[in-house]
Each structure stands twice: as structure tokens, then as C-alpha cells.
Amino acid sequence: MTARVSLAGVSFSYAGAGRAALSGVSLEIAAGEIAFVSGASGAGASTLLLVATGLAPRLVGGTLTGQRTIGARRCGIVFARPWTQLTGLCSTVRDEVAFGPACAGRPIAEVMAATARAMEQLGVAHLADRDPAHLSGGELQRVVVAAALALEPELLALDDPAAELDPVGADALYAFLPSLAAAGTAILLATPDEERAARVATHLIVLERGAVVFAGNPAGAMDTRVGAIARAAGCPPPYPPDVPALLARIAPDAGGRAHDTSDAPPAGSGPGTGAAAR
């Protein structure tokens, strides 16, 4: 598969920072892969997204060493705070989403087609004529993701993209990612929402103080992290267990809501978990 971005021994330090935000990171994200970047706050996940999309050090400043190759012709990035990503110049959601393709100088018909498609994919077509400044946080978050998609990026970096979404909206967003990846987009996902991310990720990168401490199949990692907890609680495999399975084990008499799922299908079995650790 085509590598959308590859890093070999990349280290990155912000200007004036005492220690490196990324240290000796090597990874490769190919078309169709969803790489979930996990780690404690400050571990360097957001920085990794900035480096992978070429924004650091070009705009962020700092020093980058090592080999970085960005194969993606177009990159998109979405941050956790959607209101900071608005142009502030567009009076409708349609124009906001169309901003990226319009900047590329594409013909107006193509711009509008890409815009309509992105709004449809994110379920914001009904907001097309609304002023972005008057949307709720959740609506706005979907709009900024649509704006990133309208660019038709080959590499999409999502930094906690569901921070403003309600659980239903977050589920819908994560459920959409595999189809986007299947269309050839490489997705780099950093979020504290491990449960949802693990369901869709094909590849897991765990960072600790800027260094990669695990890279490989998310199922394997979950077996070692969440799985350890589940095992300690006496839950049967597969890991990670789903919530009803946990409830059934911990509180079997919880008003009938919980049920024994000892032979239930594996939860969180996202698409394609076959990405090899690099």
C-alpha cells in the first residue's frame, strides 16, 4: 500500500522546551489505515499529528530531526476545539465547508460537489444555510470535520475529533471512519476515547514521553492494557470485553439489563485489524 506518511527516527522539540516532544519516532501510515495514537496527556500525540501533517515545525516552530516523508498530496487536520478552526469569514456552513476546495482554485461545480458530499457524509447537509457562529459545539465539530473532508485529503489527522460530540454523534463519527479509510484515506487519530478508537483502529501507536512504546495491532495492545483489567475482574475473553459483558460479570442481578455474554461475539471488532507492527 502507498505510504501516506513515514517517519524514521524522528525527534521534535518545541522552541524553548526543556525536553523533546517526540523522541526517535518511527512509523508508517499507509492508505486505508486508521492509526490510533494513544498516550497520557502530554505524551506527544497531538505533536505527532502536527509533525505527520507537516505543520510542525513549518508553522509551529521548533526543531525536527530524523527522516520524514509525507507522501499524501493533501492533508487535513481537525482539532478538538472546533470554533478555533472556523475561517470567521463565512456566513454559512456551506461556504465554511467549501473554503478548502475553493482555496485550491477548483472550478465552482467541483467545489460545490465536494462540499455537498462532505456535508452529506457528516450529516450536516441540513445546516448548510446556517451561520457557523450560531451552531452548537457538536454541530460545529461535525462541520469542521466536513470542512476537512471536503479537501479530499489523502492523510487526515484527527485530534480528539469527538470532544464536543454527544455519545450518539461520537459513535456516528467513529463508525464513519472505516468507510473513509476504505476509500483510500490514511487516518491518524489521537483521542482519549480509547474505547471508540480501538473499535475502528487498524493500527495502534502508544506514546510515552514522546517515544513509541507500542506499535502494532490494537487488539493485542488492548489485551495487555484493558485486558489485564478485565482479566483481573474475572471477565472471560475476548478482550476488550463489552459493557454488558462486564455488567453481567460484576452485577449479574442488575435488573435484567445485564446479560451473560460469555459466548457473545467479540466486542469492538473493528474493520481490518491486520496492520503489522512496524
Add this chain to the structure above:
Amino acid sequence: MIGYVEGRSPLHRAHPYTTLSLAGAVLLAAFAMTEPATVWLLVLAGAVLAATGGVLRSSARTALILSLPIWVLLFVLHGLLGGGARFSVGPLSLSGPGVARALVLGGRVTAIVLGFLTALATTSPHRLVEAMTARGVPFGRTFLLASTLTVLPRMRERATHILEAQQCRGLRLGGSVAARVRALGPLALPLILGALAEVDEQVLALDVRGAAGAGRRTALDPPPDTGGQRTLRWGLLVLVAAAYAWKFWRMRG
């Protein structure tokens, strides 16, 4: 009130270049006028412009508030301390040429402020961006101008939110002048630091979306421009040139 106000007046519907040209013409003409009567005709023209845009009350009030300190300063400097023939108003002895000078300078400031407040209130930043994009103006310049037009309303909105939050945490806004000055800290710091932090992310998001690209951006919905409006803009240019020609001709005479 400073910033765009939704509306359907002729100025709102006009091409943004026309509205800005009107404000620009008031600015340039103000410096060509040297007599109190002509300067105050220009103030009147500014008021007519504001009334046409349906924003006379708000623009005139803001213009008055903004130019009042300048009026006081001009009155003291030229009216009270100025030289030449003097006349009395109650206990005050005023300079005749000084008062005339203050009226000219103050009138200029008022006309310019009124003209630009009207342009700000009736020019949609979005339509301005589209108009400039259609003319092939690089996005960097477009963004700079449009951001300047929108920065005050955005800062005001942000300040309102911060004030509400700080009041919830016990900040008292009333009381003595000293107390009010002390209350500025909890408002100003989050206002400035928050704005700077968000600008960082906005720059990244805009860059990824191609805002810094060198190519020509596609205009999505450029506002229509008419022959009549183009003629009006050229006419304004001719009028301003004529006003300066008149000024220099009189100076030589």
C-alpha cells in the same frame, strides 16, 4: 455599536467596493475641506449615508462617543488657547479663528468616523471577501482586511463571555473607579491570552485548508456589480480629485 449589522438597505445590497468607496471618499474629501461650512456639509453627507444604510442612530451615537474627547481637546487647544480676535460666551473668552479651526478639525474627525462606522455596519465581511476573491486579490490581503472588520465584534463577544464567567466566580464590576480598574485584570488577561491561543490553532487550520496557497481562490458567491455602481465609484474619485484641485487653486490664490 461597531461592526456589521444585518439589513436589507441599499448600502447592504450594494457591492462592497461601492460602500467602502463612499467611506473612502468621505475620508479623502474631509482633508480637502478647509471651511467649517463645507466640512459640516460632509458630516451631513455622512449622516445621510448612515440613514440610507438604516444605521443612523447607532452610527451617530458611536461616532459622537468616539469623537467627543477629540472635540474637547480641540476646543481647549484652539478655542480657549488659540490666538487672533476673541469673543466672549458667558465667562469664557474664545478665539474666533481658533473656534473655526476646531470646527473644521472636529468636523473632519466626526465625518470620517461616521463614514467608516456606516461602512462597517453595512458591509458584510463575507461579501467583501467574495468580492475581493472574484477580483483575484490574494487571500492573505483579503483575510487581513476582513479580519480587521470583524475583530471588534468578536472581541466584544468574547469579553462578554469572560465577564459572565468571572461574575459567576464573584467578580464585582460596580463600585469605585479603582474597583472598576481592578476588574480589568480578570477581563483583559483571559481575553488576550485566549485570543492568542486560538489564533495559533486557527492559523494551522487555515493553512491546511489551503489559505496560504499561491493560486487563485475560487469565488463561491461573488456579489453582483453593476454599471451604475462602477460609474458611481469613478464619479466619487472625480469628485475627490475636484475637491483637492479646488483646495490647491484657492491656496495659490
